[in-house]
Amino acid sequence: MSKLRILLRLATTAGPAVYSVVRRYGPQIRQLIQENPELFDTIRGRITSAAQTGKNKRGVAGIQARIGVLREQTTYLYASANNVGVAEQATAWxxxxxxxxxxxxxxxxxxxxxxxxxxxxxEHTIDDLSAEILALTLEDDIEDAEIVDDE
Structure with missing residues (x-):
């Protein structure tokens, strides 16, 4: 099974918003994985954390767990921001x-x-935020990989 197909299956369990993000960036992800096989584990980890968080816990506890994971992802985005716009968006989230x-x-x-x-x-708000944060994280990973390839 191709690595992109594995990511799509993981994204399906994370929800329709996350699935659409992975599908939208599929060609770039496929190319990056071919050029940087270690990036597959990073992307898979991000999608898996989005998929698993809060699925085992319902109610307030599940929402708190999901918020914790999203908070970690926004912290990562802020720390790895290549421009002011990404940092500001991470802060707003x-x-x-x-x-x-x-x-x-x-x-x-x-x-x-x-x-x-x-x-x-x-939960719907968190689903939307999760998809937006994952999209920006993937964009940042793609951008970082392209910058490294250009050097």
Whole structure:
């Protein structure tokens, strides 16, 4: 099985937003993996962490776990940013994750029906954030690999 197909299967378990990101960057990922086989493990690790986080835990605990992984990814993005735009975007996502996390104690105090609705809403927001963060991380990895190849 090709390495790109493996990544697509992992992305499928992570959700439709992550799958679309991996599919969109498929040609670049395939080329990078051929040129830099060690990059496959890095990309697979990122997709796997997005896929596994929070899948075993439901409710507030699962959301907290997912926020933790996204926070790590935004920290990585900020630290490896090649330009100001990437650093600013990582900072903005970090603030958004902080806001989501600060809302969790309030959600625990809500009634069951209202809690379910709010948790679904937050999960959708986290899915979208996860896809955006993964996309920018992959773009950054692709850009870094192309810069190394050009040198």
């Amino acid at each position: 970090r603030h958004e994750l902080d806001a989501l996390e600060s809302a969790l104690p309030v959600i625990e105090a809500m009634g069951a029906k209202q809690r379910r609705e709010k948790l679904r809403s937050i």
